[in-house]
Amino acid sequence: MFAEERRKEIILLLKKEKRASVNELSKEFDVSRATIRRDLSELEKDGFLRRTHGGAILSGSSKLEPTFKEKEDKLATEKKKIGEKAAEIIKDGDTIFIDAGTTTRYIINNLKNKKDLTIVTHALHIINNINEINLECELVVIGGNFKWSTEAMIGPMAEDYLKKLRVDKSFIGSNGFTLSSSATTPDLREAKIKEIALEIAGENFVLFDHSKWEEIYFYKFAELSQIDFIITDSIEESKERKLNEEKIEIILA
Numbered sequence: 001m002f003a004e005e006r007r008k009e010i011i012l013l014l015k016k017e018k019r020a021s022v023n024e025l026s027k028e029f030d031v032s033r034a035t036i037r038r039d040l041s042e043l044e045k046d047g048f049l050r051r052t053h054g055g056a057i058l059s060g061s062s063k064l065e066p067t068f069k070e071k072e073d074k075l076a077t078e079k080k081k082i083g084e085k086a087a088e089i090i091k092d093g094d095t096i097f098i099d100a101g102t103t104t105r106y107i108i109n110n111l112k113n114k115k116d117l118t119i120v121t122h123a124l125h126i127i128n129n130i131n132e133i134n135l136e137c138e139l140v141v142i143g144g145n146f147k148w149s150t151e152a153m154i155g156p157m158a159e160d161y162l163k164k165l166r167v168d169k170s171f172i173g174s175n176g177f178t179l180s181s182s183a184t185t186p187d188l189r190e191a192k193i194k195e196i197a198l199e200i201a202g203e204n205f206v207l208f209d210h211s212k213w214e215e216i217y218f219y220k221f222a223e224l225s226q227i228d229f230i231i232t233d234s235i236e237e238s239k240e241r242k243l244n245e246e247k248i249e250i251i252l253a
Contacts, residue, residue: 093117108133122158186219213239224243
């Protein structure tokens with residue numbers, strides 16, 4: 001069992017049992033106590049649990065993050081429409097950041113007629129899409145620690161490199177969005193990339209489908225004041241009115 005798979009199983013076990021000791025987890029997964037301690041440290045860093053003396057308990061605000069493969073086929077029609085709408089906003093000569101995600105990846109397929117684009121990304125699936133459709137653009141790849149489950153480069157190296165850049169537009173995916181918590185995501189390390197991308201862009205676009213409304217994950221990566229546009233497939237009138245009051249424009253796909 002790979003580390004990512006084992007850590008998911010640890011979270012599932014904690015959801016059922018509420019708490020577990022290092023010894024219990026070591027026996028359950030047939031790995032050393034040192035391996036379990038590393039797993040718990042990583043899961044705590046990502047906000048999924050809290051370490052206790054000799055074990056761990058589930059964090060009350062944690063949500064298990066699905067992998068890119070698990071998410072890519074869900075609401076694909078809606079995501080494609082959002083990607084198409086985002087591509088319409090991109091102009092010839094733009095320099096853009098495209099975030100990792102199953103919605104943002106659909107932007108690429110709609111850029112064939114754009115000229116002189118510079119695309120900045122930290123996502124392997126975005127790079128692969130650009131290569132597959134033979135999109136002519138200047139491609140800037142952010143390197144770092146590769147996160148297999150979401151196919152994204154993260155960590156200090158990726159953060160430091162991205163901080164040095166400036167882009168016209170950023171297109172950021174979000175796992176959850178509420179009026180009170182704004183945009184949230186489960187992984188602190190991926191959130192840091194999103195935060196930096198928001199800071200280096202002239203205009204910020206947050207993209208998500210209707211299933212993300214009223215979902216809250218562990219880490220808030222954007223204040224409402226940082227978001228210029230939300231591209232989504234559905235929104236309640238009352239939410240749109242309140243977001244407009246915050247000077248956020250809603251673009252419906």
